[in-house]
Amino acid sequence: QKKVDLSFSNRGKSLEDELNETNEFYLSRGIAVIHKKPVPIQVVNVNYPERSAAVITEAYFRTPSTTDFNGVWQGNYIDFEAKETKSATSFPLQNIHDHQVEHMQSVSKQGGVVFFIVKFTSLDRYFIVPYDNFEKYWERMKKGGRKSITLIEFETMSLEILPRFNPRLDYLKAVSIMTTTSNNATERQEDV
Amino acid sequence: QKKVDLSFSNRGKSLEDELNETNEFYLSRGIAVIHKKPVPIQVVNVNYPERSAAVITEAYFRTPSTTDFNGVWQGNYIDFEAKETKSATSFPLQNIHDHQVEHMQSVSKQGGVVFFIVKFTSLDRYFIVPYDNFEKYWERMKKGGRKSITLIEFETMSLEILPRFNPRLDYLKAVSIMTTTSNNATERQEDV
Ligand SMILES: [Mg+2]
Numbered sequence: 462q463k464k465v466d467l468s469f470s471n472r473g474k475s476l477e478d479e480l481n482e483t484n485e486f487y488l489s490r491g492i493a494v495i496h497k498k499p500v501p502i503q504v505v506n507v508n509y510p511e512r513s514a515a516v517i518t519e520a521y522f523r524t525p526s527t528t529d530f531n532g533v534w535q536g537n538y539i540d541f542e543a544k545e546t547k548s549a550t551s552f553p554l555q556n557i558h559d560h561q562v563e564h565m566q567s568v569s570k571q572g573g574v575v576f577f578i579v580k581f582t583s584l585d586r587y588f589i590v591p592y593d594n595f596e597k598y599w600e601r602m603k604k605g606g607r608k609s610i611t612l613i614e615f616e617t618m619s620l621e622i623l624p625r626f627n628p629r630l631d632y633l634k635a636v637s638i639m640t641t642t643s644n645n646a647t648e649r650q651e652d653v
Numbered sequence: 654q655k656k657v658d659l660s661f662s663n664r665g666k667s668l669e670d671e672l673n674e675t676n677e678f679y680l681s682r683g684i685a686v687i688h689k690k691p692v693p694i695q696v697v698n699v700n701y702p703e704r705s706a707a708v709i710t711e712a713y714f715r716t717p718s719t720t721d722f723n724g725v726w727q728g729n730y731i732d733f734e735a736k737e738t739k740s741a742t743s744f745p746l747q748n749i750h751d752h753q754v755e756h757m758q759s760v761s762k763q764g765g766v767v768f769f770i771v772k773f774t775s776l777d778r779y780f781i782v783p784y785d786n787f788e789k790y791w792e793r794m795k796k797g798g799r800k801s802i803t804l805i806e807f808e809t810m811s812l813e814i815l816p817r818f819n820p821r822l823d824y825l826k827a828v829s830i831m832t833t834t835s836n837n838a839t840e841r842q843e844d845v
């Protein structure tokens with residue numbers, strides 16, 4: 462019999478695990494097909510022993526040039542980066558790479574649905590930030606401003622995801638709200 | 654100065670390289686954002702030497718559960734598997750995994766644009782096969798029928814991509830034709 466955590470808290474579980482579980486839920490119900498991309502690894506040396514599997518004996522982690530997760534939901538291209546922070550007050554931007562931001566910008570221009578999911582581990586709080594909202598904080602840093610986004614800023618410019626039992630993090634519900642809102646905004650602009 | 658192969662033939666280049674070059678072309682022109690997924694590797698042991706990068710000293714290749722390439726093109730989710738064969742007469746189905754086909758079926762149901770690109774290396778010929786067309790040949794095999802798709806079948810049920818200089822394999826042009834055709838087919842059905 463499987464043990465079930467009835468507290469709904471799941472403290473200690475990584476954000477990646479929580480998202481993988483959520484994505485399995487989505488896949489099994491036919492809701493969406495979204496996967497974690499494998500970590501990019503540069504393989505330098507491989508041994509091929511007789512009668513057993515090839516063994517990689519020298520390899521290196523490479524810096525990811527894209528994001529963690531992508532896939533399809535109701536015909537929409539979904540692409541996001543998941544990040545955790547131990548800070549209880551702000552999210553540091555230093556472990557986001559330029560290449561990742563460039564990738565997200567390209568995806569946004571191409572009509573994809575692209576965002577961050579940020580977990581404040583010490584608070585057990587989760588936020589989903591559309592790339593377009595994120596961009597101004599990135600530019601603020603690039604112009605010499607602060608190198609982080611404060612919790613208060615998250616509370617005003619992102620949607621909070623409340624963790625549940627199953628699926629653990631129903632982020633597509635938030636995406637659904639986000640895309641509806643931005644479509645309305647676009648429609649309003651077109652009406653002018 | 655870079656050497657340029659003016660023969661347009663590029664024999665010996667792998668299909669993966671040709672597709673990576675094409676995707677770089679698409680990305681640089683703002684046409685699409687499509688990438689090869691990293692090969693999934695299970696890392697077993699890592700050394701962390703002082704003052705230098707972590708070295709993976711034991712790892713294994715894992716069977717991919719999804720496809721080679723995915724991304725976004727004009728808001729559409731694009732997902733495909735690339736395969737080469739040395740045969741001049743048929744494409745063997747044995748190196749396509751059940752998990753990959755299940756993945757492609759899920760993507761198709763979710764409204765993604767999903768297909769195979771098959772290269773007959775000895776003929777220097779390339780075909781693009783929508784997943785929906787592929788399915789009946791897969792089912793034929795599952796029911797005990799032939800374990801390959803013949804070249805003649807490719808000629809009737811897929812689009813041939815003629816290699817060019819730049820981009821090398823303009824497969825999105827073929828996708829554009831495919832999606833227009835299937836939309837028309839849908840419209841026709843709705844008119845009944
Ligand atoms: Mg991440």
Ligand SMILES: [Mg+2]
Pocket residue numbers: 721734735736
């Ligand atoms: Mg392949």
